[in-house]
Amino acid sequence: MSTSPTDGRVRKGDRTRQAIVRRAADIASVEGLEGLSIGRLAGDLEISKSGVFAHFGSKEELQLAAIGAAVDIYIEHVVTPALAAPAGLIRLWRLTEGWIAYSRDRVFPGGCFFFNASAEFDARPGRVRDALAGAWRGWRELLTTEVEAAKAIGEAPADLDAAQLVFELIAFLETANGISMLHDDTSAYTRAGAAIRTRLLDAATDPTALGPLLTDR
Amino acid sequence: MSTSPTDGRVRKGDRTRQAIVRRAADIASVEGLEGLSIGRLAGDLEISKSGVFAHFGSKEELQLAAIGAAVDIYIEHVVTPALAAPAGLIRLWRLTEGWIAYSRDRVFPGGCFFFNASAEFDARPGRVRDALAGAWRGWRELLTTEVEAAKAIGEAPADLDAAQLVFELIAFLETANGISMLHDDTSAYTRAGAAIRTRLLDAATDPTALGPLLTDR
DNA sequence: ATACTGCACGACCGGTCGTACTATTTAATG
DNA sequence: CATTAAATAGTACGACCGGTCGTGCAGTAT
Numbered sequence: 001m002s003t004s005p006t007d008g009r010v011r012k013g014d015r016t017r018q019a020i021v022r023r024a025a026d027i028a029s030v031e032g033l034e035g036l037s038i039g040r041l042a043g044d045l046e047i048s049k050s051g052v053f054a055h056f057g058s059k060e061e062l063q064l065a066a067i068g069a070a071v072d073i074y075i076e077h078v079v080t081p082a083l084a085a086p087a088g089l090i091r092l093w094r095l096t097e098g099w100i101a102y103s104r105d106r107v108f109p110g111g112c113f114f115f116n117a118s119a120e121f122d123a124r125p126g127r128v129r130d131a132l133a134g135a136w137r138g139w140r141e142l143l144t145t146e147v148e149a150a151k152a153i154g155e156a157p158a159d160l161d162a163a164q165l166v167f168e169l170i171a172f173l174e175t176a177n178g179i180s181m182l183h184d185d186t187s188a189y190t191r192a193g194a195a196i197r198t199r200l201l202d203a204a205t206d207p208t209a210l211g212p213l214l215t216d217r
Numbered sequence: 218m219s220t221s222p223t224d225g226r227v228r229k230g231d232r233t234r235q236a237i238v239r240r241a242a243d244i245a246s247v248e249g250l251e252g253l254s255i256g257r258l259a260g261d262l263e264i265s266k267s268g269v270f271a272h273f274g275s276k277e278e279l280q281l282a283a284i285g286a287a288v289d290i291y292i293e294h295v296v297t298p299a300l301a302a303p304a305g306l307i308r309l310w311r312l313t314e315g316w317i318a319y320s321r322d323r324v325f326p327g328g329c330f331f332f333n334a335s336a337e338f339d340a341r342p343g344r345v346r347d348a349l350a351g352a353w354r355g356w357r358e359l360l361t362t363e364v365e366a367a368k369a370i371g372e373a374p375a376d377l378d379a380a381q382l383v384f385e386l387i388a389f390l391e392t393a394n395g396i397s398m399l400h401d402d403t404s405a406y407t408r409a410g411a412a413i414r415t416r417l418l419d420a421a422t423d424p425t426a427l428g429p430l431l432t433d434r
Numbered sequence: 435a436t437a438c439t440g441c442a443c444g445a446c447c448g449g450t451c452g453t454a455c456t457a458t459t460t461a462a463t464g
Numbered sequence: 465c466a467t468t469a470a471a472t473a474g475t476a477c478g479a480c481c482g483g484t485c486g487t488g489c490a491g492t493a494t
Contacts, residue, residue: 119336
């Protein structure tokens with residue numbers, strides 16, 4: 001007999017599983033994906049070690065699940081809110097604002113999950129690194145899409161190098177995260193915000209029109 | 218009686234100690250400072266585990282020694298060569314060029330040692346994080362000094378925000394390192410170089426005079 | 435020759451890791 | 465109510481971890 005979609009056992013399992021990956025992502029943002037241990041995770045959640053393990057079958061699978069959970073949280077906190085803004089430079093600005101809030105407010109206790117995880121795995125080939133690289137690509141493509149949209153509607157000149165602009169924006173965001181974490185210094189976010197605004201106004205066809213729209217909220 | 222400075226035993230001990238920390242820094246750049254294990258290190262160097270351990274007394278001390286070794290290597294590859302250039306924007310440019318070479322040529326097999334180590338420890342208070350934060354401060358102050366020198370000799374306007382410029386330069390460098398490591402994509406260094414050059418010319422009092430001096434080597 | 439010093443060694447400690455295998459509990463179904 | 469399947473618990477394993485200890489040995493000083 002196959003599983004019913006409302007099977008209480010499965011629902012309970014799913015809830016546990018979700019609780020595990022959510023906590024795993026939090027821990028990994030501080031201790032790293034490798035430092036994340038199944039026993040520690042089980043202790044925190046007051047479940048048995050084997051209960052945790054059974055959900056994933058291997059540590060690597062747990063790490064991949066944690067990355068998936070982190071992507072969901074990232075989308076929820078950074079991407080979705082910005083989608084309310086019109087496509088183009090304004091939405092791009094909102095994305096960076098959302099990102100700064102996501103990092104500054106420590107949605108993950110260790111700061112940006114992907115900053116930490118990528119630094120940890122960028123020199124270790126395998127499925128974990130591939131998953132992280134894919135997440136990064138998605139984020140970069142999202143930003144690039146907005147720059148292209150800005151070009152399409154005349155907000156930005158057609159010869160603007162979108163990839164270069166996106167590179168620079170991401171650089172400001174990630175570095176603000178790193179500095180603020182290492183030195184407990186939130187002024188890095190102010191610097192990043194200033195740099196981003198300058199870059200955006202620089203890229204705009206009509207800076208005087210865009211300027212007032214780039215407001216903090 | 219105390220030890221003579223030319224004691225053969227001490228010299229030999231110093232040599233092995235140096236070999237250990239140098240290898241430790243290499244491994245840590247890939248596996249992380251926590252992933253670095255004394256046993257693994259001993260196996261690689263074909264010395265006994267306790268022989269390695271005796272030099273440091275604790276794992277944390279070994280980690281701190283590895284950071285010290287990394288600082289030395291960093292200075293040797295990035296700072297010292299740039300000191301040949303005249304103080305100011307040109308030396309600043311040479312410093313960034315040296316940094317890109319240091320990262321691109323994988324002086325550490327895992328890319329920039331401090332990028333990896335900082336991301337690993339930025340959320341874990343303790344002596345290791347303090348040491349890393351200190352190293353970062355030194356690097357930032359070095360760059361800031363050059364910006365101030367540029368202002369003092371009129372290369373840059375007196376109202377230039379040095380800290381902001383340094384923040385942006387570091388952002389480009391670190392992000393290039395991260396992207397190139399994660400995606401095996403050296404084009405990030407080209408982007409960083411372009412962004413830095415633009416930023417420097419932007420900051421210069423006389424960009425047309427500075428431009429020709431910012432040559433690749 | 436003798437006493438001393440410092441490095442490196444092998445054996446071993448308790449503890450934790452990821453993982454496997456075997457109950458037991460819980461809930462849906464016939 | 466009996467059966468079945470899924471979630472969870474319990475237990476044990478081999479490997480490795482950081483760290484301790486006593487010892488051997490080579491270089492130095494007297």
